Amino acid sequence: MTPSPPLSPSNLWHQFRHASWPWRITWLYLTLLLFLPMAALLLQALTLNPAEIWRIATDPVALSTYRVTFVTALVAGLINGVAGLIIAWVLVRYEFPGQRFLDAIIDLPFALPTAVAGLTLSTIYSTNGWIGGFLEPFGIKVSFTRLGVLVAMIFISLPFVVRTVQPVLQDLEAEAEEAAWSMGASPWQTFWRVILPPLMPAILTGVAMGFSRAVGEYGSVVIIAGNIPFQDLIAPVLIIQRLEQFDYAGATVIGSVLLLISLGILLVINLIQARGRRFYD
Incomplete structure (x- = not known):
């Protein structure tokens, strides 16, 4: 087999010039919207000396x-992993009035502006809200606490699990379940040993995608949280606070840390998806 030519700017440019138009458009689009902005952020952070980068990245507030x-x-991702599986199961295996409406409303966090979601959640879960007022006598406070951050992250990341698991659950063959029942397996044994294994790659992918989405959430969290350091302050809000203080170096370094961690999460998601494809093949 002929070895591939070494990667170099000249070889890449030669391949780009002789590639098809869809290939050119793809790489041009990704370069302008993904690669260049990420490179600019990292290069901006690298203008500082290593000691300064380390000091900013490991500041006690940043670590918190x-x-x-x-x-x-x-x-939030783990909770949605369980709840999303149950919701997907109900949508696929049951028929009931309003099923299409429920199926459509699952995607609401995708379309709803995050600021509106934060305003709604903070109102409902405040001490005078419908849910917050009910929890207040038990000493449970949601709005302007870390628990509120959790609620916001659960809200915005739930659709990822449902929409990832739902098509896989629809494609499962009923013959395997019927065979398990004919051999005397209980409904729980059938679910645990026959249904759950092929669903696990999709569940893990949905949890990972929801987790990465929750990590980058800002609009809803900044409203429902108290944004107090060492309590419920999250990294995206800290970046905005640094920008408001004209601390561009601090914002850049913290943003670069989140970028690198997010890239690692995406690699994990791709590995999970690859394992899922090998499982079905």
């Missing part, structure tokens, strides 16, 4: 925001 952001997003 990383922990609040990623831990809360992970919890």
Whole structure:
């Protein structure tokens, strides 16, 4: 087999010139909208000396925001992994009045402006709200706490799990379930050993996508949270605060940290999807 030519600017330009138009448009579009902005952010951060970058990236407030952001997003993703599976199961396996409306409203967090979502959630979960007022006698406060951050992240990331699991669940063959029942398996055993294994790649992909979406959330969280350092301040809000203080270096470094972590998350998502494809093949 002929070895591939080494990657170099001249070889890449030669391939680009002789490639088809769809290939050229794809790479031009991705370069302008993805690669150049990411490179600009990283290069801007690298204008600082390594000691300064380390100081900003490991500032106690910044470390606290990383922990609040990623831990809360992970919890939201895991909760949605269970709830999203149940919702997808109901939408696929049951027929009931209003099913199409429920199926359509699942996508509402995609279309709803995040600021509107934050305003709505903070109103409902405030001490005088419909849900917050009910929780207040039990000493549970949601709005302007870290619990409110969790609620906002759950809200905006739920559709990822439902829409990832739903088509896989629709394509499952009923013969395997019927065979398990004929061999005396209980409904729980059938679900655990026959249905759940082929759904796991889709569930993990949905959880990972919801997690990465929650990590980058700003509009709803900034309204429902108190944005207090070491309590419920998340990294995207900290970046805006640094920009408002004209601390562009701090905002750039923290943004670069989030960018690198997000790239790692996307690699994990691609690995999960690849494993899922191998499973079905």
